[in-house]
């Protein structure tokens with residue numbers, strides 16, 4: 001029986017992943033769920049948001065690799081197999097995320113949305129540029145992705161602050177931690193970038209009360225998960241001007257339904273959850289390494305703790 005790796009994703013290319021994994025794992029059969037010949041041979045699953053009931057088909061599973069950085073959609077389900085779960089931890093993925101965050105922060109810091117609106121009205125609308133050091137950028141969440149983005153922003157000269165649940169130290173970034181410092185942190189963020197993992201503790205963290213602590217007219221960027229934020233409260237804050245502008249890559253419900261009021265808001269830029277994606281060229285090696293580690297009886301790297309949620 002040839003051991004099999006099954007791939008599942010509705011957004012990633014099977015052919016791209018297979019082309020890079022196959023030479024690194026020549027002893028495996030790599031296929032899509034519909035191509036599995038013997039479910040007992042499936043030892044590995046590489047998947048992004050597989051449907052409910054996916055794993056029970058494979059009784060001999062040994063490793064589940066989440067095809068992405070955030071594991072919330074996996075660890076919150078009730079049909080997880082009792083095998084190690086790993087996630088992708090890839091500097092290129094962090095760089096892709098940092099480039100999106102940098103784009104969004106610069107767009108807000110340089111008042112580009114105001115010029116886009118003025119251009120539609122053929123209006124010469126001079127706003128004197130602000131210096132980056134006068135713009136306070138708050139990064140909510142200093143994990144792998146948040147830390148990388150914070151460093152890029154500080155290289156641009158922004159006044160970067162970071163908040164995390166436990167203490168962190170980063171050069172050129174003012175770090176604070178803990179729930180008791182959150183409201184003050186929000187109050188000092190001219191541009192807030194949400195980069196937290198979604199866990200039981202962070203779900204709904206940015207509710208109406210918390211959003212009210214942001215400086216009036218601030219900019220809001222969410223590249224993490226929609227459910228970290230009360231989307232209705234966010235929409236109201238954008239309508240009232242409490243939040244001046246937003247760049248949103250993630251939403252409560254994805255795809256964002258066509259009737260959602262956020263689509264029509266002049267002060268919102270919407271992108272369809274692609275700030276950062278899993279990159280085969282840089283991540284295939286670590287997936288292959290983990291499979292080989294497991295086969296040698298060694299502990300896998302980048303393992304997720306389902307109880308902790310990340």
Ligand code: GLV
Nearest residue numbers: 067068069070276
């Ligand atoms: C994308 O959202 C990811 O978590 O990889």
